[in-house]
Amino acid sequence: MAKQGEEGFLGFLELHDRRRRHAGSDRRRRMEDSRADGRNPNQLRPFSCTRNPLDRAHGSARWAQGDTIVLAAVYGPKPGTRKGENPEKASIEVVWKPMTGQIGKQEKEYEMTLKRTLQSICLLTVHPNTTTSVILQVVGNDGSLLPCAINACCAALVFAGIPLKHLAVAIGCGVLEDGEVILDTNKAEEQQLKSFAHLVFPNSRKSASSKQPNQKEEDSERGLITSITHGVMSEEDYFSCIERGLAASSRISDFMRTTLQKQAAGDEELKAVV
Amino acid sequence: MDHHQRWRPTVNEREFIERALQSDLRVDGRRPFDFRRLKILFGREDGSAEVQLGDTRVMGYATAQLVQPYKDRPNEGTLAIFTEFSPMADPAFEPGRPGESAIELGRVVDRGLRWWSPEIAVWESRAVDMESLCVVAGKHVWSVRVDLHILDNGGNLIDAANIAALAALSTFRRPECTVGGEDGQQVTVHDPEVRDPLPLTIHHLPIAVTFAYFGEGNIMVIDPTYKEEAVMGGRMTATINSNGDVCSIQKAGGEGVMSSVIMQCLRIASVKAADITSKIKNEVNSYTSAKALQKVKRLPASALKKDNAPDVAMKEGSDVALETQSTKASSDGQQINKEPPSVVKDNKQEDVEPMLTECNPEAQSESRLTAGESDEKQEVISPKSLKDAVKPKHKRKKKQHKNS
Numbered sequence: 001m002a003k004q005g006e007e008g009f010l011g012f013l014e015l016h017d018r019r020r021r022h023a024g025s026d027r028r029r030r031m032e033d034s035r036a037d038g039r040n041p042n043q044l045r046p047f048s049c050t051r052n053p054l055d056r057a058h059g060s061a062r063w064a065q066g067d068t069i070v071l072a073a074v075y076g077p078k079p080g081t082r083k084g085e086n087p088e089k090a091s092i093e094v095v096w097k098p099m100t101g102q103i104g105k106q107e108k109e110y111e112m113t114l115k116r117t118l119q120s121i122c123l124l125t126v127h128p129n130t131t132t133s134v135i136l137q138v139v140g141n142d143g144s145l146l147p148c149a150i151n152a153c154c155a156a157l158v159f160a161g162i163p164l165k166h167l168a169v170a171i172g173c174g175v176l177e178d179g180e181v182i183l184d185t186n187k188a189e190e191q192q193l194k195s196f197a198h199l200v201f202p203n204s205r206k207s208a209s210s211k212q213p214n215q216k217e218e219d220s221e222r223g224l225i226t227s228i229t230h231g232v233m234s235e236e237d238y239f240s241c242i243e244r245g246l247a248a249s250s251r252i253s254d255f256m257r258t259t260l261q262k263q264a265a266g267d268e269e270l271k272a273v274v
Numbered sequence: 275m276d277h278h279q280r281w282r283p284t285v286n287e288r289e290f291i292e293r294a295l296q297s298d299l300r301v302d303g304r305r306p307f308d309f310r311r312l313k314i315l316f317g318r319e320d321g322s323a324e325v326q327l328g329d330t331r332v333m334g335y336a337t338a339q340l341v342q343p344y345k346d347r348p349n350e351g352t353l354a355i356f357t358e359f360s361p362m363a364d365p366a367f368e369p370g371r372p373g374e375s376a377i378e379l380g381r382v383v384d385r386g387l388r389w390w391s392p393e394i395a396v397w398e399s400r401a402v403d404m405e406s407l408c409v410v411a412g413k414h415v416w417s418v419r420v421d422l423h424i425l426d427n428g429g430n431l432i433d434a435a436n437i438a439a440l441a442a443l444s445t446f447r448r449p450e451c452t453v454g455g456e457d458g459q460q461v462t463v464h465d466p467e468v469r470d471p472l473p474l475t476i477h478h479l480p481i482a483v484t485f486a487y488f489g490e491g492n493i494m495v496i497d498p499t500y501k502e503e504a505v506m507g508g509r510m511t512a513t514i515n516s517n518g519d520v521c522s523i524q525k526a527g528g529e530g531v532m533s534s535v536i537m538q539c540l541r542i543a544s545v546k547a548a549d550i551t552s553k554i555k556n557e558v559n560s561y562t563s564a565k566a567l568q569k570v571k572r573l574p575a576s577a578l579k580k581d582n583a584p585d586v587a588m589k590e591g592s593d594v595a596l597e598t599q600s601t602k603a604s605s606d607g608q609q610i611n612k613e614p615p616s617v618v619k620d621n622k623q624e625d626v627e628p629m630l631t632e633c634n635p636e637a638q639s640e641s642r643l644t645a646g647e648s649d650e651k652q653e654v655i656s657p658k659s660l661k662d663a664v665k666p667k668h669k670r671k672k673k674q675h676k677n678s
Contacts, residue, residue: 054331054425055426067318073425075361097362100419101421137425140318142318
């Protein structure tokens with residue numbers, strides 16, 4: 001298998017919100033200053049994804065969102081399932097490694113969330129009575145850790161060739177005191193949040209026939225896989241999170257798609273050479 | 275699960291490796307006394323380093339906290355090395371308790387750094403000066419913890435882990451603290467933003483160099499890969515510094531080796547140790563000078579408290595990232611890059627769109643699509659009363675959550 005450190009890169013993702021742009025200039029100024037690192041509320045940090053940085057793992061990915069970096073490795077499918085798992089299906093085990101210290105309740109919850117999220121995107125009946133291990137190592141934590149980890153896992157599963165129904169795209173949304181929703185929160189911002197929601201969506205589907213699919217139609221088809229919220233938010237805030245999260249997730253899924261396509265093309269070339 | 279065990283060579287593979295070694299050939303094309311390519315990367319935070327030795331990868335992360343010292347050493351800080359073989363590194367490694375080899379690895383690295391004998395404890399020859407970690411004798415000392423994460427097992431984990439620990443400790447900074455108060459026992463820990471954190475006092479860098487022995491102990495190679503490790507008859511790790519002082523020698527059983535061979539190994543090890551020491555020092559110096567440059571850049575925008583300067587070390591290869599990030603940094607009013615200042619002004623006046631054009635022209639057109647769609651978004655005004663009632667409680671809850 002080709003071991004190469006090809007890297008995909010996504011510039012500053014932006015979602016323009018015309019409502020805000022049409023508002024008065026005072027409002028706009030406030031909005032632009034609203035985030036300490038100079039991003040506007042809908043702007044994501046620069047993303048990058050490295051394919052198969054590890055040699056021994058069957059598939060691995062290093063996913064970075066700004067300074068939040070997670071390394072994910074996949075081993076499997078290995079024969080047999082653990083006690084208590086359904087042997088008729090493939091089982092997934094998730095191991096979370098924090099930067100320092102032992103894993104606590106929060107990390108256990110992350111493991112559980114990840115396991116269930118991945119179970120929903122994997123085709124579990126293709127390899128019955130097998131176990132696939134997903135190991136995550138936190139390399140840098142600057143907020144939105146769980147969404148970053150989910151994206152890393154998903155990429156690693158693809159690189160390991162595990163059969164998937166579709167990709168999962170995760171995004172962290174934060175609700176500020178004044179009800180404003182910001183995307184891809186960093187650590188400093190997370191201290192000031194009233195509440196936050198980590199949302200996972202399936203990737204936006206693109207049919208091969210039409211080059212320019214109608215985005216609106218497409219978005220309405222997509223469901224919500226996982227939603228982890230913390231803190232109090234109104235119903236409207238939550239729906240606003242979902243709406244913005246969904247819009248952002250289609251950008252992330254485009255990034256994932258281009259990254260994977262680029263790497264698949266690299267593989268083809270390699271095969272041609274051999 | 276017992277299905278996955280340590281990589282075991284087939285009879286043919288074993289013979290191939292052994293026969294090739296008899297004519298001084300190694301499976302990866304190295305000569306017997308060549309190290310694999312060493313690469314040291316530093317993380318965003320101080321005290322985090324990632325070492326690549328060929329295909330072997332180890333991440334080191336150093337942290338510190340104030341603790342009470344041990345009773346028998348009231349004026350010394352502590353240093354602890356934590357290693358765990360992450361199941362990420364090898365299919366044979368299982369999650370949970372560290373195995374035998376994980377403990378051996380941790381101990382070898384630890385003993386190298388802790389080179390001292392109790393009888394001559396005044397010797398300043400320990401790698402990390404423990405007395406400089408004392409704040410109030412008998413009350414508060416710094417306890418430094420190094421976590422070594424084995425990410426990829428390509429063989430010779432000890433040497434890679436040792437370099438990772440040294441790199442992490444060399445870039446580690448502990449917050450400055452002062453002693454004051456009425457009784458002179460009050461310890462104030464200063465915020466790193468206010469007072470620059472302090473580096474550790476490191477006297478020398480003890481480098482672990484591992485040899486693998488084959489045959490009847492007459493064939494030896496340096497820095498074995500995992501394939502060679504599976505075939506070898508014995509192993510010796512010599513921890514040695516650039517002055518040629520031997521800090522520790524670990525040879526746990528295996529094939530017996532002639533003392534003349536051991537002497538030869540030590541001579542080779544001291545040459546290798548000097549090479550690796552200079553490599554680590556160079557990397558650490560370039561990292562610290564890059565860090566210092568960032569600080570200069572950050573000062574005018576200190577009100578923001580958040581630095582958005584590029585992470586040079588970790589993002590090799592993604593030039594685009596650096597470019598866009600430095601553009602962003604320049605909006606603080608400091609022009610460090612070659613980008614025309616008009617771009618920066620545009621950013622402030624209109625929207626951040628020009629930034630997009632330079633990093634991803636495709637993204638711009640697509641972002642319009644999303645813009646059109648978000649037209650329908652409705653203004654969200656949440657009820658103030660509810661928010662106000664809940665805010666303080668929520669805040670408290672969150673802080674506890676963070677600490678735990």
